[in-house]
Amino acid sequence: MGRRALLELLGGLAFLAACSETSTVTRATSSTSSGTARGSTGATSAPGSTGTTVEATTSKLAKGARSTADQLQTERDKINGIWRGSWRDDKDRGGNVDGIFDIDVAGRAIDFTLKIDGPFLGGPSAPTTTTYRVDADALSRNDDDVTLQSPLVGAFDLQFLGFGEFQLNASHIPGHDDITSLVIKGVWQDLASGSMTYEVKGSSSAAGRGTVAWTRRGPRAKAPKPGAIDDPTAFLNGDYAASLITVEEASRLLGQPCKEPEGNGGKSNFAPGLNISNARVETFADLLNGGPGAVIQYSVYRAGDAAAMQTFFRRYVGYRAVPNLGDEAVALPPGASFPIGTLDVRQGRDNLELSIVRGGGGPPLSKQQSDAIYLAIAKVILGRLH
Numbered sequence: 362m363g364r365r366a367l368l369e370l371l372g373g374l375a376f377l378a379a380c381s382e383t384s385t386v387t388r389a390t391s392s393t394s395s396g397t398a399r400g401s402t403g404a405t406s407a408p409g410s411t412g413t414t415v416e417a418t419t420s421k422l423a424k425g426a427r428s429t430a431d432q433l434q435t436e437r438d439k440i441n442g443i444w445r446g447s448w449r450d451d452k453d454r455g456g457n458v459d460g461i462f463d464i465d466v467a468g469r470a471i472d473f474t475l476k477i478d479g480p481f482l483g484g485p486s487a488p489t490t491t492t493y494r495v496d497a498d499a500l501s502r503n504d505d506d507v508t509l510q511s512p513l514v515g516a517f518d519l520q521f522l523g524f525g526e527f528q529l530n531a532s533h534i535p536g537h538d539d540i541t542s543l544v545i546k547g548v549w550q551d552l553a554s555g556s557m558t559y560e561v562k563g564s565s566s567a568a569g570r571g572t573v574a575w576t577r578r579g580p581r582a583k584a585p586k587p588g589a590i591d592d593p594t595a596f597l598n599g600d601y602a603a604s605l606i607t608v609e610e611a612s613r614l615l616g617q618p619c620k621e622p623e624g625n626g627g628k629s630n631f632a633p634g635l636n637i638s639n640a641r642v643e644t645f646a647d648l649l650n651g652g653p654g655a656v657i658q659y660s661v662y663r664a665g666d667a668a669a670m671q672t673f674f675r676r677y678v679g680y681r682a683v684p685n686l687g688d689e690a691v692a693l694p695p696g697a698s699f700p701i702g703t704l705d706v707r708q709g710r711d712n713l714e715l716s717i718v719r720g721g722g723g724p725p726l727s728k729q730q731s732d733a734i735y736l737a738i739a740k741v742i743l744g745r746l747h
Contacts, residue, residue, distance in 0.1 A: 414492045421498040428500040430466055437464035442577055449584040450571035454480055456487070457581065458573060469497035483566035528598075539565040546598045546624075554582060556594040593636075599624025602640035602661050605742045611642040614737050615655050615717075618645045625658075632673060634665045648720040655719045657738060661746070662712035674707045686736065687713070687743055700728040701735045711746050715739055
């Protein structure tokens with residue numbers, strides 16, 4: 362487990378654990394918090410007075426593979442302290458979320474204590490305040506995706522997607538046979554604020570979607586309404602972009618069966634005040650081995666307003682104009698005799714960038730056929746931009 366896992370792992374574990382009705386913990390039992398962090402951290406008060414302590418790591422690494430004291434010091438300087446936020450679900454329930462990171466460099470221990478107010482995940486009462494304890498000797502010098510096991514939540518996968526993004530997937534929650542899957546996606550910006558979306562599937566009362574927002578500075582972060590157009594997590598994880606075309610539409614336009622559209626990450630502050638949401642749609646055909654498959658790859662660049670996007674769009678110097686599409690559209694390559702390779706369309710505060718990668722083995726497409734597919738896909742996506 363790499364050092365960059367700390368925020369992602371502990372924040373995600375907190376919500377995974379809230380799904381479980383089991384009281385089993387690992388190597389630690391119910392305990393009383395001291396109300397203050399260890400003296401080396403400089404943090405003030407913990408978010409809760411009583412709760413459960415959970416050992417979040419397993420075996421120690423060999424000495425040469427462990428995080429160094431300098432690395433732990435750097436992480437402490439970045440994330441130690443109190444984080445305040447809130448949660449909100451699609452049933453209009455909500456509450457506060459408070460957490461505290463306490464990294465003890467000399468003791469080589471990391472504690473994260475979390476308190477969640479309100480009926481989180483449909484529970485009859487607020488989840489138990491929990492401290493997650495990580496042995497720094499189990500943290501590697503490097504950063505790796507991991508598969509972890511916890512008696513609270515069973516096995517789950519933790520994936521790092523880049524740009525501060527992560528995803529947790531769990532398919533079995535002990536004590537909750539009525540939950541078939543739980544997916545948590547999150548993004549952290551400058552280790553000072555962050556947000557998560559979660560989706561619970563199954564017949565449980567917890568089934569549904571929700572959002573969580575965190576901050577270490579200023580007023581308590583306010584969680585956006587789940588599914589909101591401007592949900593920052595959904596946008597930066599690519600979920601927003603993936604929602605702009607259906608699998609049925611993609612299959613019809615490409616002329617072959619497709620997989621579900623998939624969020625492909627994003628980036629915050631690509632340019633001042635401008636974020637990106639990426640997605641892709643793959644066909645079932647074997648594109649990697651030269652088959653007749655295809656992949657639609659597209660991004661939505663979003664500025665603060667239409668004027669800012671118009672200024673940003675001027676970077677497409679030398680592209681050829683494409684008429685009657687959005688507010689303005691251009692394509693590459695520049696020569697009019699070439700089929701479209703990349704299509705960029707400005708509409709309001711958004712810039713849609715679209716390309717289609719094709720494999721071999723299928724019937725060749727004329728320039729007119731290929732361009733028509735680009736334009737048809739672009740019109741579907743543009744029709745859902747808000």
